[in-house]
Amino acid sequence: MFFHLLRLSVDVVFVHINLLSLPSSLRQLQFFLFCCLAADVFSPSLLPGVELLLSLLFLEASAVKTTLTERRQNETCSLDSLFTADVTFVLCFPVRNRLREIVGASTNWSDHQQAMADRVSLSSMLAKSQQDLPARRMKDSYLEVHLPLGSEPQLREKYLTFHNTVRFGRILEDLDSLAVLISYSHTYNSALKRSPLSIVTALVDKIDMRHHVIYPDCDIKFSGRVTWVGRTSIEAKMHMSQYRDGAYAPVLDATFVMVARDPENKRAAFVNPLKADGPEEEKLLQEGEANKSRRVELSTASLLKVAPTDDERKIIHSLFLNTLDTNTVSFRSRVLPPNSVWMEDAKLKGLEICHPQERNIFNRIFGGFLMRKAYELGWANACSYGGCRPNLVAVDDILFQKPVEIGSLLLLSSQVCYTQGKYIQVRVHSEVFDPLTRQHNTTNVFHYTFISDRDVPNIIPKTYGESMLYLDGKRHFNQTVEP
């Protein structure tokens, strides 16, 4: 029934596009459907189809055409095809609606408890071991998603900065949603109506910018697939490109690590194994394995656990000597060297009240939203530090340590922690503050590397803690920029 309704809906859109071929006609149809929805014209059984039709109206005419042609060619087309990865979607509404469908999340906050309770029964569908799950290939999770900024001026508004570039924070949100959808495509089980897995973002391993400027009036294409899996974790690699001068040119490459949990998001849950098809995929798998080992090594050598290396100690001591007042014989009198800024003067803080609007499909705060807020604060800090608008060079090692509950007070604190020439390394730390118990709990740590259009002042640590921040920033900088 749902499939027939869906097919009928797609046909209606297709006919309208073909007959009228005008963007305004799409808006009229959209408006008409919204009015009908508002007037409660549709019976409850028709509502999902109408809502889906509304979201499909955001599709580019060409994307609808391709989708329809593909569907019509494939006579075995069923509801399953909506959950497999062979269709090109336009981002925002369809990707998020699709995620909501996959886990059965509520559309209204007032229903969220019921929706979560409904998910509890899915626990029995979880695999008892990874071997019980069929192996998947990389192409099973391959997804391509279009963001039609060039042809959809209304969509552009959401992405536009005052300086006529694209808000990178919005791109972070889209990448996060896409990584989740890719992971669900990998773990898709056609026998189940809903996925029993709750897939959350554990880590943004790396985002490398291959082009600093993102144009607000050119179409964007995202693509991605699963490139490595552990027992309960999934590595998804994504690429973003932008259409300019008749071709798509690369903008960024991103690697995210997602973790599968049970329906209540309480315990880890197994994911399907991954098998490589050919040498290129074999190489990706090995890279995934190497990435995991590198993460373990980095975490073991963390300055929160072990002392700095000999070279690092020398750096810190020489920075210290550089700040001593030569007129006094004292370890205490410190003087700021020329063209430098004390680290304590390169902070910027913010607060977010975590409203239900920013929830994800598991009724916690959406990881992409956290990344956007942290990025914007970090960017503003780098901007104020360098005295000009910096460009992003890399995002590295964003750790999602704990979920952020709806209603939390989220304190964000950004710090310029390392500088070199035109580069500014910024760390953003986020924590939730419970006003009743007065407890603080770290939820995330974000690392961003920016480049300014001129050399920036040197950042100088004063305390031992700041020196560790400096070394940590240097490690992240070397990892992202120097190679």
Ligand SMILES: CCCCCCCCCCCCCC(=O)SCCNC(=O)CCNC(=O)[C@H](O)C(C)(C)COP(=O)(O)OP(=O)(O)OC[C@H]1O[C@@H](n2cnc3c(N)ncnc32)[C@H](O)[C@@H]1OP(=O)(O)O
């Ligand atoms: C309804 C309205 C909806 C609107 C639409 C909204 C948009 C839709 C958006 C959709 C939703 C968008 C998505 C969102 O918004 S998700 C929201 C943002 N993310 C979070 O809130 C996650 C917060 N963190 C945690 O909950 C825990 O720390 C997790 C669960 C991540 C790990 O917990 P824990 O440490 O206890 O786990 P474990 O010891 O059992 O290990 C389990 C596995 O995890 C691997 N691991 C762990 N840490 C890391 C790491 N740092 N790097 C790499 N791997 C890591 C580990 O190796 C192991 O793998 P394996 O060896 O088994 O393979």
